[in-house]
Amino acid sequence: MSGSSWTRVRAVARRHAFVLLRSPHRLFDVVLWPLVDVLLFGSLGVFVARQGSGGSIAFGYLLSGIVLWHVVYQAQIALSTGFLEETWSRNLLNLMVTPLREVEYACGVALFGMVKLVMGVGVVALTALGFYAFNVGRLGVGLIPIIAVLLVVGWVIALFVIALVLRFGTGAEALAWGILFVVMPLSGVFYPVAALPGFLRPLATALPTTHAFAAGRSLIDGHGMQWGQLGLATGSTVVAGLAALAFLVLMLGTFRRRGSGAWHAPGPH
């Protein structure tokens, strides 16, 4: 990346830092919802653990699951709402007529998204430790590659969402939040995919998150890293990432051909 490219990436990241600072309600995503999630799944875990055999395993699955899920959630929400912010503030055309490249824009939003991710996941991990004495760090260094895969998966989902918004307009923006409610149960965040109805399992197996969470549960169970699952997670993430990029480039071309770049101009027609 050239010096000027890096400057543009920083400019975008800085712009989104100001958005967060001046929009306290945006802190809900990185503070309040993580806190509520830990309370919900932590308390559920405690209740299940008190019911007898196997309960303590469920407790670990629930809390490690919600901590790791927030990696996907924060990465996805930061990138997709970062883009949506430009449509809400009608800044898209301003940016489109500068030297800023699409990839630089995405990097800038993702860069600041990392800050939000650290905040959000930090809140989840510390709340789990403080309220339920669950230390996600005890899973060891094996967490690092799992978190890396989940981070990229979050970005990949965001690229799909952005592409759909480019194609269908702001009507598709509900997907920024809604799509995760579909991915979450299919990914076996809190349970093995064997618990899903049979007809959904092939779909679940195709998701990179499913294999990443399976690798995480193996760490919880004390069986060490399942490299096969991690490899499947990484491979399918790469495939999904390439598909997302191709889809995004296609939708960006459609966006420009349809004249949608003139959003909020007084009508190019």
Added chain:
Amino acid sequence: MLDAHQLVKHFKGVRAVDGVDLVVRPGERVSLLGPNGAGKTTTLLMMLGAILPDSGWVRVAGHPLPKERSQAMGEVGFAAGYLPLPERLRVREFLHMFGQLYGVESLRDRIGTALERFGIAHLAGRLGTELSSGQRTLVGVVKATLHRPRLLVLDEPTASLDPDVARRVRAGLSELCDSEGTALLLTSHNMAEVERLCERVVFLSAGRVVADGRPASVASRFGRSDLEGVFLHLAEERPAGAQQTDRTA
């Protein structure tokens, strides 16, 4: 500086731009005029790479669009009266962001100078939401000129400004173009403004170039005393018939 060849664009079956050719030379001041719906904004946005033409091509400072869009846009400044400022940024922060996107050096000084040029240094600490529409337009013009572009593209730059502020904008633009040799391409519905600022006008009607030349010669070609008369004539009689050009005038 800008070379657009046979631009065509359809929207929902309507031929919004119909074979527009336009060349803007370095330092030249050109106005793109025409009634509402003539295709001015679509033409401008195609020249900026924000909209892809159905056919035809555009080169900005020798860079073909969309292939070398990033390099091309480094040479262009764009402002439009209808573009808002991002709400959660102060004016200084907004200009700083765009200055970085254009790779401007000594940014703090440059922002100060640019704000002074248009008489709005006192707005530097204000949030976008605290500005009037006229003030937002002025900040947009400052943003467009911050990196000393070789081509300045302005879409209705004075549409929401009172006459005094509009005069200040024209003075600032004239000074900038004179001192930096910046080429200017603007749209406006204010014909008097165009006659003061631009040495050449291009009239569009129904997506086609119907006149191109010096303001006085274009007016006389249509048998009118000024551009206002030409504008009203085209608004009443569009679509115009055969193209009329006056490049040699």
